[in-house]
Amino acid sequence: MNDVKSIELITKATDPIYIGTGGYTIGRVDNTIVRDPISHIPKIPGTSLAGTWRYFMALQLQSYFKDEYRSDRKKRGEDYHSIKEKQEKDNKNDMNIKFLFFDKKEDGWWNCIDGNRFAALNCAGQDDFPNMKIMEDLNDEKPRHCGQCIVCKSFGFSKSDKSAQGLLSFTDLNILFFPVYTRKGTMWITSESILQEGGLIQSKHAKEEEAIFVNENFEGGDFLNLGWINLPMKKQNLTFKIPNGCELASNQIVIVPDHLISQIINSNLEVRTSVSIDPNTGAAKDGALFTSEAIPRTTVFYGKIHIFERSELNHKNICNALCDSKQYYESLGIGGMTTRGFGRMKVQLNCIGGNDEKHRCCDQ
Ligand SMILES: [Zn+2]
DSSP: OOEEEEEEEEEEESSOBOOBOSSBOBTTBSBOBOBOTTTOOBEEOHHHHHHHHHHHHHHHHHHTTTTTHHHHHHHTTOOOSSHHHHHHHHTOOHHHHHHHHHHOOOTTOGGGOGGGGGOOGGGSSOOSOTTSOOOOOTTOOOSSOOSSSHHHHHHEEEOSSOEEEOSEEEOOEEEEEEEEEETTEEEEEEEHHHHHHTTSOSOOOSSOOSSEEEETTOOOOSEEEETTEEEEEEEEOOOSOOOTTOOOOGGGEEEEOHHHHHHHHHHTSEEEEEEEEOTTTSSEEEEEEEEEEEBOTTOEEEEEEEEEEBTTBOHHHHHHHHHHHGGGGGTTOSSSOGGGTOOOEEEEEEEOSOOTTOOHHHHO
8 A cells, every 4th residue: 555645845045046947038037937827926846856856865875885884884883984995805896895785774774775786876867778677787887767776766767677656746846935125124925825835824814904914023113115015014923833944033924915925026036137258358248148037045935745655665765865865955956057156955854744753854
């Protein structure tokens, strides 16, 4: 019987985030970002998330073949520094050592799944040889999805003899709290619909008011400006619990009417104007002025990851694999222009519901 577990995903941008639509112009912006077609609010699509995470998990798994093994070996009472050292000691070939590492199973040890001995960096990205069989020979080094490792099984693979849908499913990351500059400093806006979608509140007020709501301890007059728009402000006890990973206090939050939030977000995006550089002169190239928009840093996103339990991989293995690889979002980032100061974010995974099976991230 298949079983589905869900994890709540909270991410907070530490850089502006640019996920382009690929050549589509709105108004004065040349390089536009992905938006929800109904609300017109920018988002991070689940496809971007799944693609990057697959790569990060493969990267993390490969790192265990290297020096990082030292601490893990120590845990098992086998003190050597690297595969190479072990190889010299035992005079065995590399592939056998890889086999030895992954032969030892421990509960929750995601990197000790049997099939991981076939894993390579090519298990991420596009499969170059989808018409070949799954990998069964350790000496076969054709760059492709191996179809055996935790990366291939979690994210899916398709080979000529066998294919499997991934055990992971990612939702889009939608904006939960969006930073806006006000006369009282930066405030993070949200709306009742967004809070309900994120499971923070159960029901909305029956009648939508033309006012914004702040927490009762917020100090300020009767109006607050959100960027250029000045709105009447009411105080209320904001009772919902702010999820782990948001790093916000309740008096930094403003609830705006559902029909206004898209307008306010879209008029407070980061818009940059750039020029292309002429490689011959090193100066700006004529007629090469372009603008790009991005979701500003400190925006908080909300999403979910569903994990299907099937075969020898359990919920814990996959959770731990996600936890151990999420740190790459803080260095390599997501989306476009990551070499130009875009795309970094902090990722938090929170268990939903009963904490009977806590994973690494929730133990922190
Ligand atoms: Zn693989």
